[in-house]
Amino acid sequence: MPIVNVDTFLGAKLDYLVIGGGTSGLVVAARLSEDPNVAVGVLEAGNDHADVPEITIPGMMARVIHNPEFDWTFYSELQKYANDRKVLQSRGKGIGGSSAINFLASVRPAKEELDVLERLGNPGWNWESLLKYMKKSEHLQIPNITPDQAVAYAVVPDPNLHGTNGPIAKSFPPHVTEMHSAVLDSLEKNGVPRNAENSGGNPVGGLLFPTSVDSSTATRSHSGSAYFAPNAQRPNFLVLTGAHAAKIILASGKAGLLRATGVEFIKDGKSYVANASKEIILSAGTFQSPQLLELSGIGDKDILNVHGIEPRIDLPGVGENLQDHSLAPAIIEVDKKVESLEVLFSPEGLAKHQELYKQQKGILAGIPSSLFAFFPAKAFAGTEDIQRWKSLSSISGSPPEIFEKTKPSVKRGIEKQYELLRGWVDDPAHPMALLLSLNGHFPIPGLTIDHSKRYMTSLLAYTHPFARGTVHIKSTSPLDAPAIQQNYLSNPVDLEVLTKILQFMDKVYATEPTKSLFVKRILPPKGVETDEALKEYVKSTLATVHHPVGTCAMLPREDGGVVDSNLLVYGTENLRVIDCSVIPLEISSNVQTLAYAVGEKGADIVKAVR
Numbered sequence: 001m002p003i004v005n006v007d008t009f010l011g012a013k014l015d016y017l018v019i020g021g022g023t024s025g026l027v028v029a030a031r032l033s034e035d036p037n038v039a040v041g042v043l044e045a046g047n048d049h050a051d052v053p054e055i056t057i058p059g060m061m062a063r064v065i066h067n068p069e070f071d072w073t074f075y076s077e078l079q080k081y082a083n084d085r086k087v088l089q090s091r092g093k094g095i096g097g098s099s100a101i102n103f104l105a106s107v108r109p110a111k112e113e114l115d116v117l118e119r120l121g122n123p124g125w126n127w128e129s130l131l132k133y134m135k136k137s138e139h140l141q142i143p144n145i146t147p148d149q150a151v152a153y154a155v156v157p158d159p160n161l162h163g164t165n166g167p168i169a170k171s172f173p174p175h176v177t178e179m180h181s182a183v184l185d186s187l188e189k190n191g192v193p194r195n196a197e198n199s200g201g202n203p204v205g206g207l208l209f210p211t212s213v214d215s216s217t218a219t220r221s222h223s224g225s226a227y228f229a230p231n232a233q234r235p236n237f238l239v240l241t242g243a244h245a246a247k248i249i250l251a252s253g254k255a256g257l258l259r260a261t262g263v264e265f266i267k268d269g270k271s272y273v274a275n276a277s278k279e280i281i282l283s284a285g286t287f288q289s290p291q292l293l294e295l296s297g298i299g300d301k302d303i304l305n306v307h308g309i310e311p312r313i314d315l316p317g318v319g320e321n322l323q324d325h326s327l328a329p330a331i332i333e334v335d336k337k338v339e340s341l342e343v344l345f346s347p348e349g350l351a352k353h354q355e356l357y358k359q360q361k362g363i364l365a366g367i368p369s370s371l372f373a374f375f376p377a378k379a380f381a382g383t384e385d386i387q388r389w390k391s392l393s394s395i396s397g398s399p400p401e402i403f404e405k406t407k408p409s410v411k412r413g414i415e416k417q418y419e420l421l422r423g424w425v426d427d428p429a430h431p432m433a434l435l436l437s438l439n440g441h442f443p444i445p446g447l448t449i450d451h452s453k454r455y456m457t458s459l460l461a462y463t464h465p466f467a468r469g470t471v472h473i474k475s476t477s478p479l480d481a482p483a484i485q486q487n488y489l490s491n492p493v494d495l496e497v498l499t500k501i502l503q504f505m506d507k508v509y510a511t512e513p514t515k516s517l518f519v520k521r522i523l524p525p526k527g528v529e530t531d532e533a534l535k536e537y538v539k540s541t542l543a544t545v546h547h548p549v550g551t552c553a554m555l556p557r558e559d560g561g562v563v564d565s566n567l568l569v570y571g572t573e574n575l576r577v578i579d580c581s582v583i584p585l586e587i588s589s590n591v592q593t594l595a596y597a598v599g600e601k602g603a604d605i606v607k608a609v610r
Helices: 006-011 023-032 111-119 127-136 147-153 178-189 223-231 285-295 301-306 341-345 347-357 383-391 408-425 492-509 531-541 592-608
Strands: 014-019 040-043 138-140 168-170 205-208 237-240 244-252 258-267 270-282 326-334 371-376 431-438 454-462 470-472 483-485 518-523 575-577
Touching: 006 237, 006 270, 014 023, 014 258, 023 040, 023 223, 023 237, 023 592, 040 270, 111 127, 111 408, 127 138, 127 592, 147 178, 168 223, 178 205, 178 371, 178 431, 178 492, 223 237, 244 270, 244 285, 270 285, 270 592, 285 470, 326 492, 326 531, 341 347, 341 454, 383 408, 383 492, 431 492, 454 492, 492 518, 492 531, 575 592
Parallel strands: 014 040, 014 270, 040 237, 138 168, 270 575
Antiparallel strands: 205 371, 244 258, 258 270, 326 454, 326 518, 371 431, 431 454, 470 483
């Protein structure tokens, strides 16, 4: 049924209660509610943003970032290795969660990255399994371009690799500038090939990347619009917005396990308890799922005791193993014939693209970007660099302070991850860096943009963070933000990868045909070319790519795991975590496709035990 009031919600006899109406949470709720004999409730702290143009119009992406109505606007703790800065950690707030405010990229990880989930102790979690669920979540819309354009743009999708009937639309950016093919050509001359179909588990190369945009309407496709809205009339699908979960109610269960019976939540300043007879499903995301577990007495007993919370289950992995992609921007001024975002700042340019939008064309009809490229280490780094990175792939590669309070079981699991990373560093088929392009000038605090000029931004990121961070409660109040300690750049590999890829892009800009469109470099500023100067630049401009994972890791309990391969929280019989916090090792791509797959697979796991 449509979004309900609190009395209706509390009056329902729920079988399943999902905490979080975000990317994965709505997938689970929608799939479980396909059975008319069960009642599914969703608690969402934010509101419904179904008709907000800044969300629905793809070309207006990022307009709601920093806005607390749509974005939790979390900030990290001080980042010692990034010039003591606090770094924004945006998370979607409202129906659809982060899928409603993300940058729309629908790019898949490498096959090996998903196969290692099984190697790390999770039977049934591998490429073949998750490919099935990625396809189930989507329907592909083939781009309307010529064969020559398909080659030039690097987009030849294989229909066998994509879904045809799933809820989420997958299409390709309709606005492609001269810079797109020029950079792809220049990348090829520097050893990075085109990859016209990177969705098959082999991501290395440059491409026109798929996005979660419905090209038939030129609107964002997200879990709210695709999983909730079409099913909102189901009488057994109840959603309560403005409901901030505070605590999971736990009782004694069978065989010494605890049973989750309900959730305490706050709405309009009042506290309530909603109950469910079968399962409680936690889908609050990488930052708030561990926070809610700790508030409920599940976590490292030493951390819980500090806050006066009775430890119900001693689970040291809760909130540990945080990983994220981060980036440094490279911005160049380009030839004025390139139609970048800056054209929208003139009345004539804006009017033109508003008219084009009515035809599902132009800058506003798709993401204001088109080019991704995945780089193996050998493309941008030397043999000595690569060997050094392999040697730093261990806990000992970070300063002692990073892991001094980490429990032995968690360390054991992280060392197993580092062992895998060592094998990826020098693998020519595995990416170590990523280029995400923006057709325009990325906003930088303190830097004025001349909108009469044209720009291209290369957001350059590492794909596999060597740093590990934590997320833990700051207090016993569920309304307080958690302490997010990313430890960005604490392992030198992350800083060195960003430095080397910045240098590599200078070579690309100096290579034809990009060279003919290049006017001048804006960032890094002139004179910042040496390793040391670039390292300082990275520290001062570092930003997240908003792909946090790992804080409720799906690993064996002896390796610091929080959930098992059925997504059950250890020590409980019916409490599951179903979101990207369960992914134990960061993937090389955006996490959106995996978030949907985790939700789809998680729903099937729940259905199997009815």
